[in-house]
Amino acid sequence: xxxxxxxxxxxxxxxxxxxxxxxxxxxxxxxxxxxxxxxxxxxxxxxxxxxxxxxxxxxxxxxxxxxxxxxxxxxxxxxxxxxxxxxxxxxxxxxxxxxxxxxxxxxxxxxxxxxxxx
Amino acid sequence: xxxxxxxxxxxxxxxxxxxxxxxxxxxxxxxxxxxxxxxxxxxxxxxxxxxxxxxxxxxxxxxxxxxxxxxxxxxxxxxxxxxxxxxxxxxxxxxxxxxxxxxxxxxxxxxxx
Numbered sequence: 661x662x663x664x665x666x667x668x669x670x671x672x673x674x675x676x677x678x679x680x681x682x683x684x685x686x687x688x689x690x691x692x693x694x695x696x697x698x699x700x701x702x703x704x705x706x707x708x709x710x711x712x713x714x715x716x717x718x719x720x721x722x723x724x725x726x727x728x729x730x731x732x733x734x735x736x737x738x739x740x741x742x743x744x745x746x747x748x749x750x751x752x753x754x755x756x757x758x759x760x761x762x763x764x765x766x767x768x769x770x771x772x773x774x775x776x777x778x
Numbered sequence: 779x780x781x782x783x784x785x786x787x788x789x790x791x792x793x794x795x796x797x798x799x800x801x802x803x804x805x806x807x808x809x810x811x812x813x814x815x816x817x818x819x820x821x822x823x824x825x826x827x828x829x830x831x832x833x834x835x836x837x838x839x840x841x842x843x844x845x846x847x848x849x850x851x852x853x854x855x856x857x858x859x860x861x862x863x864x865x866x867x868x869x870x871x872x873x874x875x876x877x878x879x880x881x882x883x884x885x886x887x888x889x890x891x
Contacts, residue, residue, distance in 0.1 A: 706883075706884050706885050707820075707871055707882040707885075708882075709879050709880045711879075720878050720879075723879065756828070760875065763816065763875045764834070765820075765830050765833060765873065766830055766833075768820075768828050769827065
């Protein structure tokens with residue numbers, strides 16, 4: 661089965677860019693029908709869907725974050741990435757990568773805490 | 779955006795008893811062309827990432843115990859945990875994947891009474 665693992669800095673300064681990578685194992689990131697997803701969870705709060713990149717490379721972002729988000733694929737490394745720019749303390753959260761097949765969610769990563777602080 | 783509203787926010791159930799969680803969507807998540815409800819349930823145990831329990835409103839993910847069941851259609855859905863076990867203590871989220879942005883309910887915390 662597909663396994664996902666997030667990686668990246670745990671601390672980002674305000675106004676800078678948050679960059680995370682999700683490494684996929686047990687399956688190809690180019691597999692037909694897969695959505696590769698980023699979701700975040702503010703401390704003690706619920707889940708917020710950030711966006712996805714389809715296996716073909718097309719993307720969709722939550723309108724609430726759209727102006728600051730980029731999700732990309734790296735097929736050579738079987739990874740996908742999240743960039744969130746101009747971060748503030750409100751972007752402090754646990755960031756999860758996840759996958760869906762034909763929009764049906766199936767797998768989650770373990771999550772990584774990113775703190776925005778100077 | 780489709781708003782997902784769960785009830786209750788929390789509940790305490792005795793071991794071996796039934797827990798019932800409700801989820802209501804602000805618009806139908808039933809796709810008429812395939813008669814499927816684009817609704818999933820996720821379980822998040824303390825200190826762990828979420829895990830998919832159910833998709834298509836009632837299909838259990840592989841390996842999920844059969845005491846978990848999902849039902850409902852259109853805008854009203856239910857997650858039922860029969861014979862609650864200690865390991866079922868968690869927050870449960872419903873999620874629609876009918877329309878982007880995919881949205882989650884606020885979560886329901888299940889505890890042991």
